[in-house]
Amino acid sequence: MSVHSPPTRRSRRRAEEFEPTYDEVRSAALAIATEVEKVISGKRDVVRTAIVCLLCDGHLLIEDVPGVGKTKLARALAAAIDGTVHRVQFTPDLLPSDLTGVSIYDQRQGAFEFTPGPLFGNVVIGDEINRATPKTQSALLEAMEERQVTVDGQTRDLPRPFMVIATQNPVEMEGTFSLPEAQRDRFMAQVEMGYPDEQSEVEMLDQHGQRDPLESLQPVCSSDEVAAMITAVRQTHVAEPIRQYVVALARFTREHAAVRLGASPRAGLQLLRAAKAQAVLSGRDYGTPDDVQRLAPVVWSHRLLMGGHDLRTRHAASDVINEAIQTVAIPR
Structure with a gap:
């Protein structure tokens, strides 16, 4: 498995039968961490926790005040994986169907056709998740636990791997709703970004002031390879x-x-x-x-x-x- 260049179509086909060793899993995980740390400086423990969630097929909740890099971390981790990435901006008027998808009647076919929502991705970034109402938040419960969604009585499987990376503002901030206990329990880990140290903040002003480092990030492994890594870790x-x-x-x-x-x-x-x-x-x-x-x-x-x-x-x-x-x- 190559961990230093974007995987080709040929390598993705081989990944279906790929059985990585522990050394290969560790090498790939560290390569992902290296890419993420090009965007998030001075937060090695936070990045490492995000990698742990990825290897466990778990979900990550990032809480802190606005402006400390919560969404940047989520986007950087998603960019390091060559899979489908969907981003959802949670707002009070967001509906459950805006996440799961809807069935639309096709007059030419004379039948309903399902239009998938943003949950049908390998990495789903939920920005400011606690600005949506509890009813919309609860639409994530089945997806996060069962890796499937049920729409109009029909159950549809989500792609694998499937990871939700959600950001939220502190509950005392205006316009936020507390996450239900059942939903918090679905997140494998919760981290707080915190402010960077002085040196890291100076470096951030220098690097991010000229260009967005997210633009230069390269995927270091495919989604199929991540799924194989998850299987290996469980052993x-x-x-x-x-x-x-x-x-x-x-x-x-x-x-x-x-x-x-x-x-x-x-x-x-x-x-x-x-x-x-x-x-x-x-x-x-x-x-x-x-x-x-x-x-x-x-x-x-x-x-x-x-x-x-x-x-x-x-x-x-x-x-x-x-x-x-x-x-x-x-x-x-």
Whole structure:
């Protein structure tokens, strides 16, 4: 698999039977990260989390104030993959059919013809997702979990891989709606961009002031190759004690006095898959407790429901997760 040039039609055909080794997966993932970091400077941990979600066939939620590069990150990751990319600007008047598609009557054929919506893509960028109403947000639930949509009683499969990269503004900002708990649970990870450090911001002003670096990004692997990488990552070995460790961490959050709703079984499964991807990125074919601990805050903090109505509950959730990591015995 070539990870330094756009894949040709011939290479895409070979990708259908491609079975990458862990070294090849790691090499391709690092090549994707290199392309993304040409646009997003000084945010290596955020970029790495996005790559983990990609390798796990998961979805990524990016939250922060406007202007810090949320949409840039999503577009850069999509540009590094030679697949179909669709972008949706979420607004209060957006309808569920604007996402899933509609059936339109064709008078010449005398039948209804389905027109696919933007969800029919390998990478779907949902910009400012929490500016849409909860009814429209809920249209994503079936697509994100089942990789399919149902329109007019007919179920249609979405392309593989399928990844939603959504951005949202903080809930205290005007004109936003909180994401339903069920939808937040569908996102594998949530990250905050934050402001860049001084040196990275100076470099950004220099590079982005002359041209948009997105214009020069090149795809480093095809969508078929990404699907094969996802399959390979799922085969990563995780020992029984580590699986028990994930369950113990989840149970700690459920029993914590400050938590109304702890980590669900789906959350535990997502954390295990993320740990496998982290292991491959670290050059190993087996998971360790360190992989679990490193990713638990970004995979779980947006899923925990805390007591009270403090808008800073996500940070409180991170404190509970860190407490679980410090308290639960590490398997040896």
